[in-house]
Amino acid sequence: MLYVGIDIGSTAAKAVILSDDKSRIIDRKLMPSGWNSRQTADDLLTWLLSHGYSREELKITATGYGRVSVPYADSTLTEITCHGKGAAFLGGENLTVIDIGGQDTKVIVLSRGKVVDFVMNDKCSAGTGKFLEVMANRMGVTLQEFFSMAEKGHEIKISSMCTVFAESEIVSLMGLGTPREDIACGAVGSVVSKVSTLVSRKSVSGGYYLTGGFCECPLLVEKLGGTLGSEVRTCSDARFAGAIGAALLGK
Amino acid sequence: MADYHEMWEKLGMDVKTHDLLCEALPGAFGDVYLSQENRPEGMDYFNMVVAEIHGIRPAELVEHKKNGGKVVGTFCIHVPDEIPVAAGAISTGLCSGSQFWVPGGEKKLPAATCPLIKASLGARFDRTCPFFRLADMFVGENTCDGKKKAWEILAEDAPVYVMDIPQMKRPKDYEHWADEIKGYLKKCEELTGNKVTPENLRSAIVLLNKKRKALQRLSDFRKLENIPISGKDVLLITQIAFYDDPARITAQINKLCDELETRAKNGVSVFKKGAKRILLTGTPLSIPNWKVHHIIETLGGAVVCEEMCTGIRYYEKCVDESGSTVDEMIKHLTERYMGAIHCACFTPNFERIDDIKRLAEEYKADGVIDMNLKFCNIYDIEGHFVERELKKAGIPVLGIETDYTDQDAEQLKTRIGAFLEMLGN
Numbered sequence: 001m002l003y004v005g006i007d008i009g010s011t012a013a014k015a016v017i018l019s020d021d022k023s024r025i026i027d028r029k030l031m032p033s034g035w036n037s038r039q040t041a042d043d044l045l046t047w048l049l050s051h052g053y054s055r056e057e058l059k060i061t062a063t064g065y066g067r068v069s070v071p072y073a074d075s076t077l078t079e080i081t082c083h084g085k086g087a088a089f090l091g092g093e094n095l096t097v098i099d100i101g102g103q104d105t106k107v108i109v110l111s112r113g114k115v116v117d118f119v120m121n122d123k124c125s126a127g128t129g130k131f132l133e134v135m136a137n138r139m140g141v142t143l144q145e146f147f148s149m150a151e152k153g154h155e156i157k158i159s160s161m162c163t164v165f166a167e168s169e170i171v172s173l174m175g176l177g178t179p180r181e182d183i184a185c186g187a188v189g190s191v192v193s194k195v196s197t198l199v200s201r202k203s204v205s206g207g208y209y210l211t212g213g214f215c216e217c218p219l220l221v222e223k224l225g226g227t228l229g230s231e232v233r234t235c236s237d238a239r240f241a242g243a244i245g246a247a248l249l250g251k
Numbered sequence: 252m253a254d255y256h257e258m259w260e261k262l263g264m265d266v267k268t269h270d271l272l273c274e275a276l277p278g279a280f281g282d283v284y285l286s287q288e289n290r291p292e293g294m295d296y297f298n299m300v301v302a303e304i305h306g307i308r309p310a311e312l313v314e315h316k317k318n319g320g321k322v323v324g325t326f327c328i329h330v331p332d333e334i335p336v337a338a339g340a341i342s343t344g345l346c347s348g349s350q351f352w353v354p355g356g357e358k359k360l361p362a363a364t365c366p367l368i369k370a371s372l373g374a375r376f377d378r379t380c381p382f383f384r385l386a387d388m389f390v391g392e393n394t395c396d397g398k399k400k401a402w403e404i405l406a407e408d409a410p411v412y413v414m415d416i417p418q419m420k421r422p423k424d425y426e427h428w429a430d431e432i433k434g435y436l437k438k439c440e441e442l443t444g445n446k447v448t449p450e451n452l453r454s455a456i457v458l459l460n461k462k463r464k465a466l467q468r469l470s471d472f473r474k475l476e477n478i479p480i481s482g483k484d485v486l487l488i489t490q491i492a493f494y495d496d497p498a499r500i501t502a503q504i505n506k507l508c509d510e511l512e513t514r515a516k517n518g519v520s521v522f523k524k525g526a527k528r529i530l531l532t533g534t535p536l537s538i539p540n541w542k543v544h545h546i547i548e549t550l551g552g553a554v555v556c557e558e559m560c561t562g563i564r565y566y567e568k569c570v571d572e573s574g575s576t577v578d579e580m581i582k583h584l585t586e587r588y589m590g591a592i593h594c595a596c597f598t599p600n601f602e603r604i605d606d607i608k609r610l611a612e613e614y615k616a617d618g619v620i621d622m623n624l625k626f627c628n629i630y631d632i633e634g635h636f637v638e639r640e641l642k643k644a645g646i647p648v649l650g651i652e653t654d655y656t657d658q659d660a661e662q663l664k665t666r667i668g669a670f671l672e673m674l675g676n
Contacts (some may be wrong), residue, residue, distance in 0.1 A: 065661065080669030104662075115673045117642075120666055122652060 002026065004058050005246030006044055006073065007082065008037050008066025011102030011129060012213060014243040015044045017051070017058075022248055027051065028240050033102075037066035045072055061246040065103075077249055079242050083211055084108045084115040086245030091209040091233055096202070098224070098232070099211040099241070100195060102129045107199050119201050126161040127194025129213055134163050135187040138170055139180055146184050147217050153181030155189045166190065188220050196227040210234040211241035255306040258313060262384040269305070269379045272351050276539065277302065283545045287481055289521050291514065293507030294484055300491055304538070308343075308494055309381035315341055316385070321443045324386030326371060327394055328560045329416050329592055331432060331584045333570065336455040336497075337447045338439040344493025345389070346380050347371035348537030350655035355379070359404050365626045366655045367537060368397045372405055382494065383409075388442055390435070392416050394596040395629055412438055420589065420597055429585040436581070452580050456570045462497045465504040466566035472511050473555045474614050479514035480507075481521050482529075482554025483544045489561050490538035522553045527674045530616035532558040532607050532637065534624040540655060543622055546663050552671050556614040558607050564592050595629035603633070604640045611646050617674045618647040620667070625654045647674060 003018040013033045017026040029047050034040050041062075048058065055072070062073035063082040070076070079099075083106065087097040093113040099106045105127050109117040125131055136146035156178065160166040166187070173183050199208075208230060214220050215238035225232040237244070259266050280301055300307060312322050323335040324345045332342040346352075347370040355373025356364070374380035391402035391413045402411050414431045417424035436447050445451075466489065472479055488507075492500055529552050531543065536559065544554050556563060568591035574580035593603035611619060621637045623630050634650050641648040649670040653659055 065665075078665050078669040078672055080665070081672040114676045115669070117647075118669060118673070119650075120662075 002053065002058055003247040003250040004048060004060045005082065005086075005240075005243035005248070005250070006041065006060060006062045006064075006067075006070055007079065007240070007242035007246060008033055008040060008062070008064040008069065009079075009102050009242070010065055010104075011133070012239070013037075013040045013044060013064075013066070014240050015047065016240050016243040016247055017048065018244070018247040025237065025240075025244070028237070028243070030239065033066060037069035038071075040066065041070040041072070044070075059250040061250040063242050063246040074250065077246060080106060080108055080118050080120075081115055082242045082245030082249065084110050084118075084245065085113070085248050086241030086243070087209050087211050087238070088113040089244055089248060090211075090235055090237055090241060092207075095207045095209045096199065096204045097209050097211055097241075098195060098199060100127075100129055100191070100214050100220075101212050102133075104128055105195055105198060107202055109202055109204055117202060119198060121194075121198055124161075125163045126166075127191050127198065131163050131166070131191055132187055134167055135170060135184070138167055139174075139183070147188075147219060149181045150184035150188045151219050153179060153183070153185030156182045156186040158183075158186045158190045161190070161194060185219075188217075189223060192220060192223045192227050195224060199228060206230040208232040209238070211238045213239050215239050253303065253306055255303075255310065258310060259305070259381060262309075262313075262381055263378060264381060264384060265378040268377060272349070272379060273305070275351070276304070279539065283541050284483065284487065287483065287521070289519070290484065291480055291507060291510050293503070293510045296503045296507075297484075297488055297491055300495060301487065301539075305381050308496075309385060311496065312341060312343070312382075312385045316387075321387045322385050323388050323390060323439065323442070324382060325390045326398070327392045327416075328565050329392055329394065329588050329594070330390050330414060331435070331588050332459055332497075333452060333455040333580075333584060334432065334436050334447065335439045335443075336458065337452040338436075338443045339445045339451075340387075340439060340443050343382055343386070344537075345371060345382055345386070346374055346494075346538060348490075348540035348655070350657075352377065352379065353655060360401060363626050364397050364401070365395075365534075365624050367535065367624060367627075368401045370537075370655065372401055375405060375409055388412055388438070390414065394594060395627070397626070416596065417589070418596065418598055425585055425589060428589045429581055432581050432584055432588070436577075447577060449575060449577055449580070452577055453572070453574070456572055456574075456580065456583075458497055460569045460572065462492060462501045462504075463566040463569050465501045465508070466492060468508045469504055469511070470556070470563065470566070472508070472515060475515055476615075477515070477518045477520035478522055478553060478555065479511045479519050481548060482531075482557075483541060483548055486536060486541065486544050486554070486557065486561065487538075489557070489565060490536070492565070493538075493561075522548075523551060525675075526551055526553040527617045527671050528553050528555045528615055530554075530556045530558060530607065530611050530614060530619045531562070531622055532603075532619060533622035533634075534627050534630050535560040537561065542655075542657070542660070543620070543651070543653065543663070543667075546660065546667050547620070547671075550664065550668050550671055552667070555616055556610050558603070558610055560592075560594070563606075563610060564594075567591075595633040600633060601636070604636055607637065607641065608644050608646065611641075616646070618649065618670060620670065621648060621650045623650070623652045625652055 356369030
């Protein structure tokens with residue numbers, strides 16, 4: 001029996017296949033969630049079966065906002081439980097997990113590998129991946145290009161927390177001729193500030209571990225560590241934390 | 252359902268718009284309530300009352316008014332029902348639990364006002380609730396800044412009487428509230444033309460205590476390991492208790508409790524074995540706001556207690572029946588209506604935290620959900636202490652914020668689902 005975790009988030013869909021003893025990642029897949037979670041789920045199934053496995057050999061657990069759209073899953077769990085489990089697998093059993101997702105950000109407190117507390121951002125895209133996506137779009141670059149620009153910039157203060165207002169603020173800044181690099185750096189700083197506030201709602205210190213799509217954005221990781229006053233660890237598999245956790249929890 | 256259009260027309264309602272509400276309710280009620288399995292038969296009465304929520308009871312109020320009686324509408328459990336009842340009036344809670352009325356309220360109130368206030372004023376201004384047409388007097392109270400200012404706007408369209416609730420619980424504040432109750436008594440006497448006497452006030456106290464005892468009897472079943480009735484159903488009964496005839500609903504609740512006793516003896520549970528037991532605390536859930544209960548119980552949890560105005564605060568404590576003069580009875584009403592209700596409008600309000608901890612133990616809750624209606628500052632801020640103190644006591648707690656719309660249902664499902672998963676670990 002192999003264990004599969006499928007995490008359909010608002011922006012990206014992730015799948016991992018774990019070995020029979022759940023100790024090793026056999027394969028992983030990342031794709032855009034697209035506009036139809038059901039179609040995305042079907043594509044992931046095609047990918048799974050392309051390895052030559054039969055459906056009966058796989059124990060599939062789905063998570064993320066699109067978890068209800070994975071009709072072939074054996075069970076579903078919320079992304080909080082899965083991200084906690086996945087982060088424990090990647091980073092250790094006593095952690096404060098910070099997951100910056102496409103449309104929500106969560107802080108999960110782990111003790112001995114179990115979720116003991118968590119908090120999610122309110123119904124607003126400030127401090128989420130969506131915020132940076134909108135800013136990158138406004139500046140006509142991809143997220144990757146946006147990060148490269150931010151690396152070279154000096155952080156300016158973007159005072160609007162609201163994505164919609166921040167967008168107009170950026171338009172004004174561009175109008176004033178502020179370098180794009182500085183604006184990008186400021187936008188990353190804005191997310192860091194919002195996420196740090198969320199973290200501080202849980203009285204924890206240290207043991208920070210970042211999951212989600214920003215695991216490969218060193219600038220954000222570094223800035224977040226600076227604001228929190230303690231190192232933030234992560235790894236390239238951290239964007240798969242939800243899927244890994246789902247696979248681990250498959251029974 | 253009987254046809255009440257003629258009555259609604261006569262009440263000056265916007266019948267066409269109101270029909271939209273009437274069309275939506277059966278579907279919503281069916282999805283949330285009638286879909287439940289293994290419900291007690293005694294719920295039939297309450298199903299019927301909700302099905303004709305704007306028909307049966309309003310028709311009774313119309314009849315009462317035809318005979319010269321008065322109707323008093325209230326918004327808060329600090330306002331003692333015993334006073335209008337003693338004066339021969341009917342006291343009724345006023346609806347404010349649906350998004351349907353919110354846009355009407357937003358015509359005059361800022362959007363950043365709590366949905367309960369917006370819905371209440373919207374129901375009046377849009378003329379889409381018979382209770383808001385029938386009340387001869389609307390009794391407001393300054394339990395929060397939103398309400399305090401909203402009554403001024405409501406008063407431009409309706410006869411409003413405002414009671415001044417103290418913000419602290421010192422001896423002089425009790426005296427002040429006793430004075431306010433006396434003022435209310437005088438006002439009710441003027442309205443009805445009837446004198447409040449020791450006899451009719453005592454009868455009112457006894458009558459309403461009976462209702463409280465019946466509700467508490469119902470609540471006690473939720474302390475059992477096998478719970479014979481859902482949290483949703485108890486919430487519904489509590490909500491109906493705010494406007495139904497007190498003697499009739501008391502009899503109906505007791506009848507239901509007799510049935511539940513048999514169920515309890517046979518170990519009947521409406522929940523799956525091992526369902527996580529949730530105590531809900533926070534802002535009130537006015538009819539038809541069933542959202543959070545529905546999400547919790549659909550996800551496999553069991554709501555075992557509401558430390559809320561539409562819950563334990565409404566019925567757990569009775570009024571002392573030993574008074575023999577009106578003044579003594581007012582003293583007892585003051586003790587009950589101020590001393591025994593721990594609303595976030597008071598500072599400090601640590602008694603509420605003590606209550607949550609005590610109730611969590613009595614009802615064997617696995618976790619507490621602190622639910623806050625958007626823009627209710629006082630409960631939102633008090634959430635800081637709720638979370639900290641419950642954690643200290645080793646009780647898991649989740650804070651959520653919501654309103655009357657269904658837009659956040661998925662987000663709530665994720666948060667509540669994760670909380671239930673966490674409790675199951």
